[in-house]
Amino acid sequence: MPHLESVNVGRSRPSRSAKLGSTGIDKRPVVGRVRIQTLGVDSDTIVNARHHGGADQAVYAFAREDYAFWEAELGRPLRPGSFGENLTTVGLDVQQARLGERWRVGECLLEVTHVRIPCSVFAAFVDEPRWVRRFTEHGVPGAYLRVLEEGTVAAGDPVDVVETRPHDLTVGYAFRALTTAPELLASLAAEERIGRRLRERLERLGHA
Numbered sequence: 001m002p003h004l005e006s007v008n009v010g011r012s013r014p015s016r017s018a019k020l021g022s023t024g025i026d027k028r029p030v031v032g033r034v035r036i037q038t039l040g041v042d043s044d045t046i047v048n049a050r051h052h053g054g055a056d057q058a059v060y061a062f063a064r065e066d067y068a069f070w071e072a073e074l075g076r077p078l079r080p081g082s083f084g085e086n087l088t089t090v091g092l093d094v095q096q097a098r099l100g101e102r103w104r105v106g107e108c109l110l111e112v113t114h115v116r117i118p119c120s121v122f123a124a125f126v127d128e129p130r131w132v133r134r135f136t137e138h139g140v141p142g143a144y145l146r147v148l149e150e151g152t153v154a155a156g157d158p159v160d161v162v163e164t165r166p167h168d169l170t171v172g173y174a175f176r177a178l179t180t181a182p183e184l185l186a187s188l189a190a191e192e193r194i195g196r197r198l199r200e201r202l203e204r205l206g207h208a
Contacts, residue, residue: 002092002159004105005064007034008081009044025125027081029088033152036108040147041086055146056113056195061087062142063094069138074128084122085142092159094143095172100193102163107151109162113195114144115175141175144195167191174198 008027027044035042038055046053062085067078080088087105103110118141123131135141169191177184178201186207188194202208 002161003090004153004155004157004159005088005090006030006080006155007041007153008086008088009034009041010081010084011043011045025084025121027084027086029080029155033106033154035150035152036110036147037150038147044086054196056197057144058147059087059110059145060085060116060142061089061094061145062116063092064088064090065093066095066140066142069140073134082126083142084125087153089159092161095140095170097143097161097171098165098167099169099171099174099188099191100165101161102148103145104158104160104162106153106157107149108147108153109149110145111148111193112143112171113146113193114198115171115178116141116144117175117178136179139172139175139180141171143171146195165191165193 006029008029010025010027030043036059038058040046040053040058062083064080067082071078097112099112099114101112103112118132118135120132122135128134167190169188173184174188177188178198185202185205188198189202189207199208
């Protein structure tokens, strides 16, 4: 059954690139149960609230299975939280999750709203050549989620997809639309549960 490998939180630390300042991307697994509230995971630091966090991007999930490609590509193991995710999942195909679907995770009810777009802070943290381009070309971003029901979660908790959606607007599809295939963007507007930042972007582009 799909479950959590770990729950990860980060505190503000200086970025490897001085010009980028501090970042909360360096997340580490925690022991025991952790509370997730509307604006995110307790004790997790959001430094750049303009682009990260908020009610519609309160939690970021990435699959352990999707780390396998990068471990082979980079030639080194990647611990949970290496890409800045709050929840590292096992047995769940996050790439095929549909925008708007809902997951029961521990005591929480979470809803898929958006995808992670790689940025300069992420690139500086991973410290690999051409990281943004490589991550984008691979096209496996992980999912942002909003919190519909608060509660606690812990490593080992089941992840149950309790509601899917009647479309094929998956995490992978949305990432392609936002990066390499902008002709797909207009179709994302059909999902009423997408995050505010994504909705505003579609509106600016005339796809509301």
